[in-house]
Amino acid sequence: MQPNHNQPHTLGPDYFAAVYEANADPWGFETSPYEREKYQTTLRALPRPRYASAxxxxxxxxxLTEQLATRCGHLLxxxxAEAALARARQRCAHLPQVELRQLRIPEEFPPQQFELVLVSEVGYYWSPADLARASDLIVQALPAGGHLLLVHWTPPVHDYPLTGDAVHEFFLAQTGADGPLRHLHGERHATYRLDLLERR
Known part of the structure; x- marks a missing residue:
């Protein structure tokens, strides 16, 4: 099969290095009331008070890592982006359960299993092919009963390969009778959506 050069490409490390070089907090994660409210919604959607591994x-x-860590025995x-991770290491230095690592998913993926996988504001940076690869790896990393939480901005962004809706619909397509996932909960807000899925 010939590669389709019209397919959008995954946004790679160089893209994010430039973004963080231009602005230390390019999406207002530290200051935005929108982000603060979304983080509260994200944490509220988790059905378990604690996850051994996430x-x-x-x-x-x-x-969000700092807030999520209080619910986790170990959070990878x-x-x-190394610039972002440097800030995250400072922020989470007081949390021994947090491990921060520079990884490019789906090319690199941790080998262990996780009771919770959080994909928040990241899926639309993948090409359709990389989304499919990442999805397979995520599902394999979840034990039966493990949770996958998706949270994404829904308005289209011109330089992103996918929309938030496309990412969620891709995972939701795996929740049919023969699919590996079950849909537990969904919410749609003005500019973002949240879906919680469980490994069958």
């Missing part, structure tokens, strides 16, 4: 894909500056938070 993976946060795309942790950025670690603002990963990002492609």
């Amino acid at each position: 993976l946060e894909i795309g942790c950025s500056l670690g603002v 938070a990963v990002d492609v």
